[in-house]
């Protein structure tokens with residue numbers, strides 16, 4: 674992270690009818706910084722992105738990109754590139770044809786278009802697919818081609834809405850490498866994601882949006898250390914889904930169900946390994962079979978649960 678903020682969002686408020694979605698959001702982003710915006714479904718992430726892009730005018734507060742308001746000044750909008758959730762490319766055109774089209778739309782001078790296309794292909798590692806129609810590309814290549822289209826005019830800020838949707842695990846590393854490469858060139862990157870592994874490994878800072886405000890913000894490892902200290906996560910994977918009595922027992926033992934799998938239960942303990950042994954015995958005695966008990970360092974998943982459950986100390 675270097676220099677003064679490139680993007681400043683101050684006290685932004687927005688409502689859809691009676692429903693307030695953004696209730697005073699403050700956010701600053703510097704050149705060469707990756708910021709991951711996290712939050713449950715419907716938290717307002719996409720609305721905030723639309724506001725930053727100038728597509729929604731906030732009812733209160735302000736957005737400034739390089740000192741200008743993107744909702745009013747088209748030159749400010751030229752300073753950003755957006756990769757939406759759904760791939761937004763011409764499916765029948767090749768990657769290079771798409772990039773040339775997007776370059777022209779972004780008013781790159783005609784003589785500079787070939788070099789701009791080449792640069793975007795190289796930065797997104799899509800040179801080998803330059804002459805392939807987009808509809809024949811894998812999900813990972815389509816996403817990178819969409820990033821290429823968003824950066825062909827060399828914006829200072831790149832915004833990615835859910836970049837890992839439709840991208841398989843193997844292609845994610847390549848995607849992350851492209852995002853890091855852009856960051857290293859000084860591009861500021863703002864992304865929304867439900868992929869907490871990606872956010873934890875990629876972002877310089879994360880921000881949790883809840884109830885229309887950023888309730889927690891900072892470097893992921895520092896936030897995790899601050900929230901959990903030296904506690905470890907104990908994960909219990911049961912052989913089968915517990916019945917009501919089993920659930921009561923697990924809850925009484927201090928475990929809570931993970932969001933994604935009914936058989937996977939978790940708790941945070943100061944004495945992680947000893948606690949795992951204790952739990953194992955306790956569960957066996959009660960007739961609950963665990964397939965595996967793991968002890969690991971807390972992650973953004975734990976922090977996300979903590980924030981979502983509003984149990985974080987004020």
Ligand SMILES: Nc1ncnc2c1ncn2[C@@H]1O[C@H](COP(=O)(O)OP(=O)(O)OP(=O)(O)O)[C@@H](O)[C@H]1O
Nearest residue numbers: 689690692694712713714715716717718719720721
């Ligand atoms: N055009 C609209 N009119 C009315 N309500 C809307 C509109 N767009 C979004 N909403 C509502 O505003 C809330 C925030 O939506 P938004 O898409 O910003 O959330 P999000 O955090 O991006 O969600 P997700 O993670 O599911 O993409 C949701 O309750 C949504 O239903």
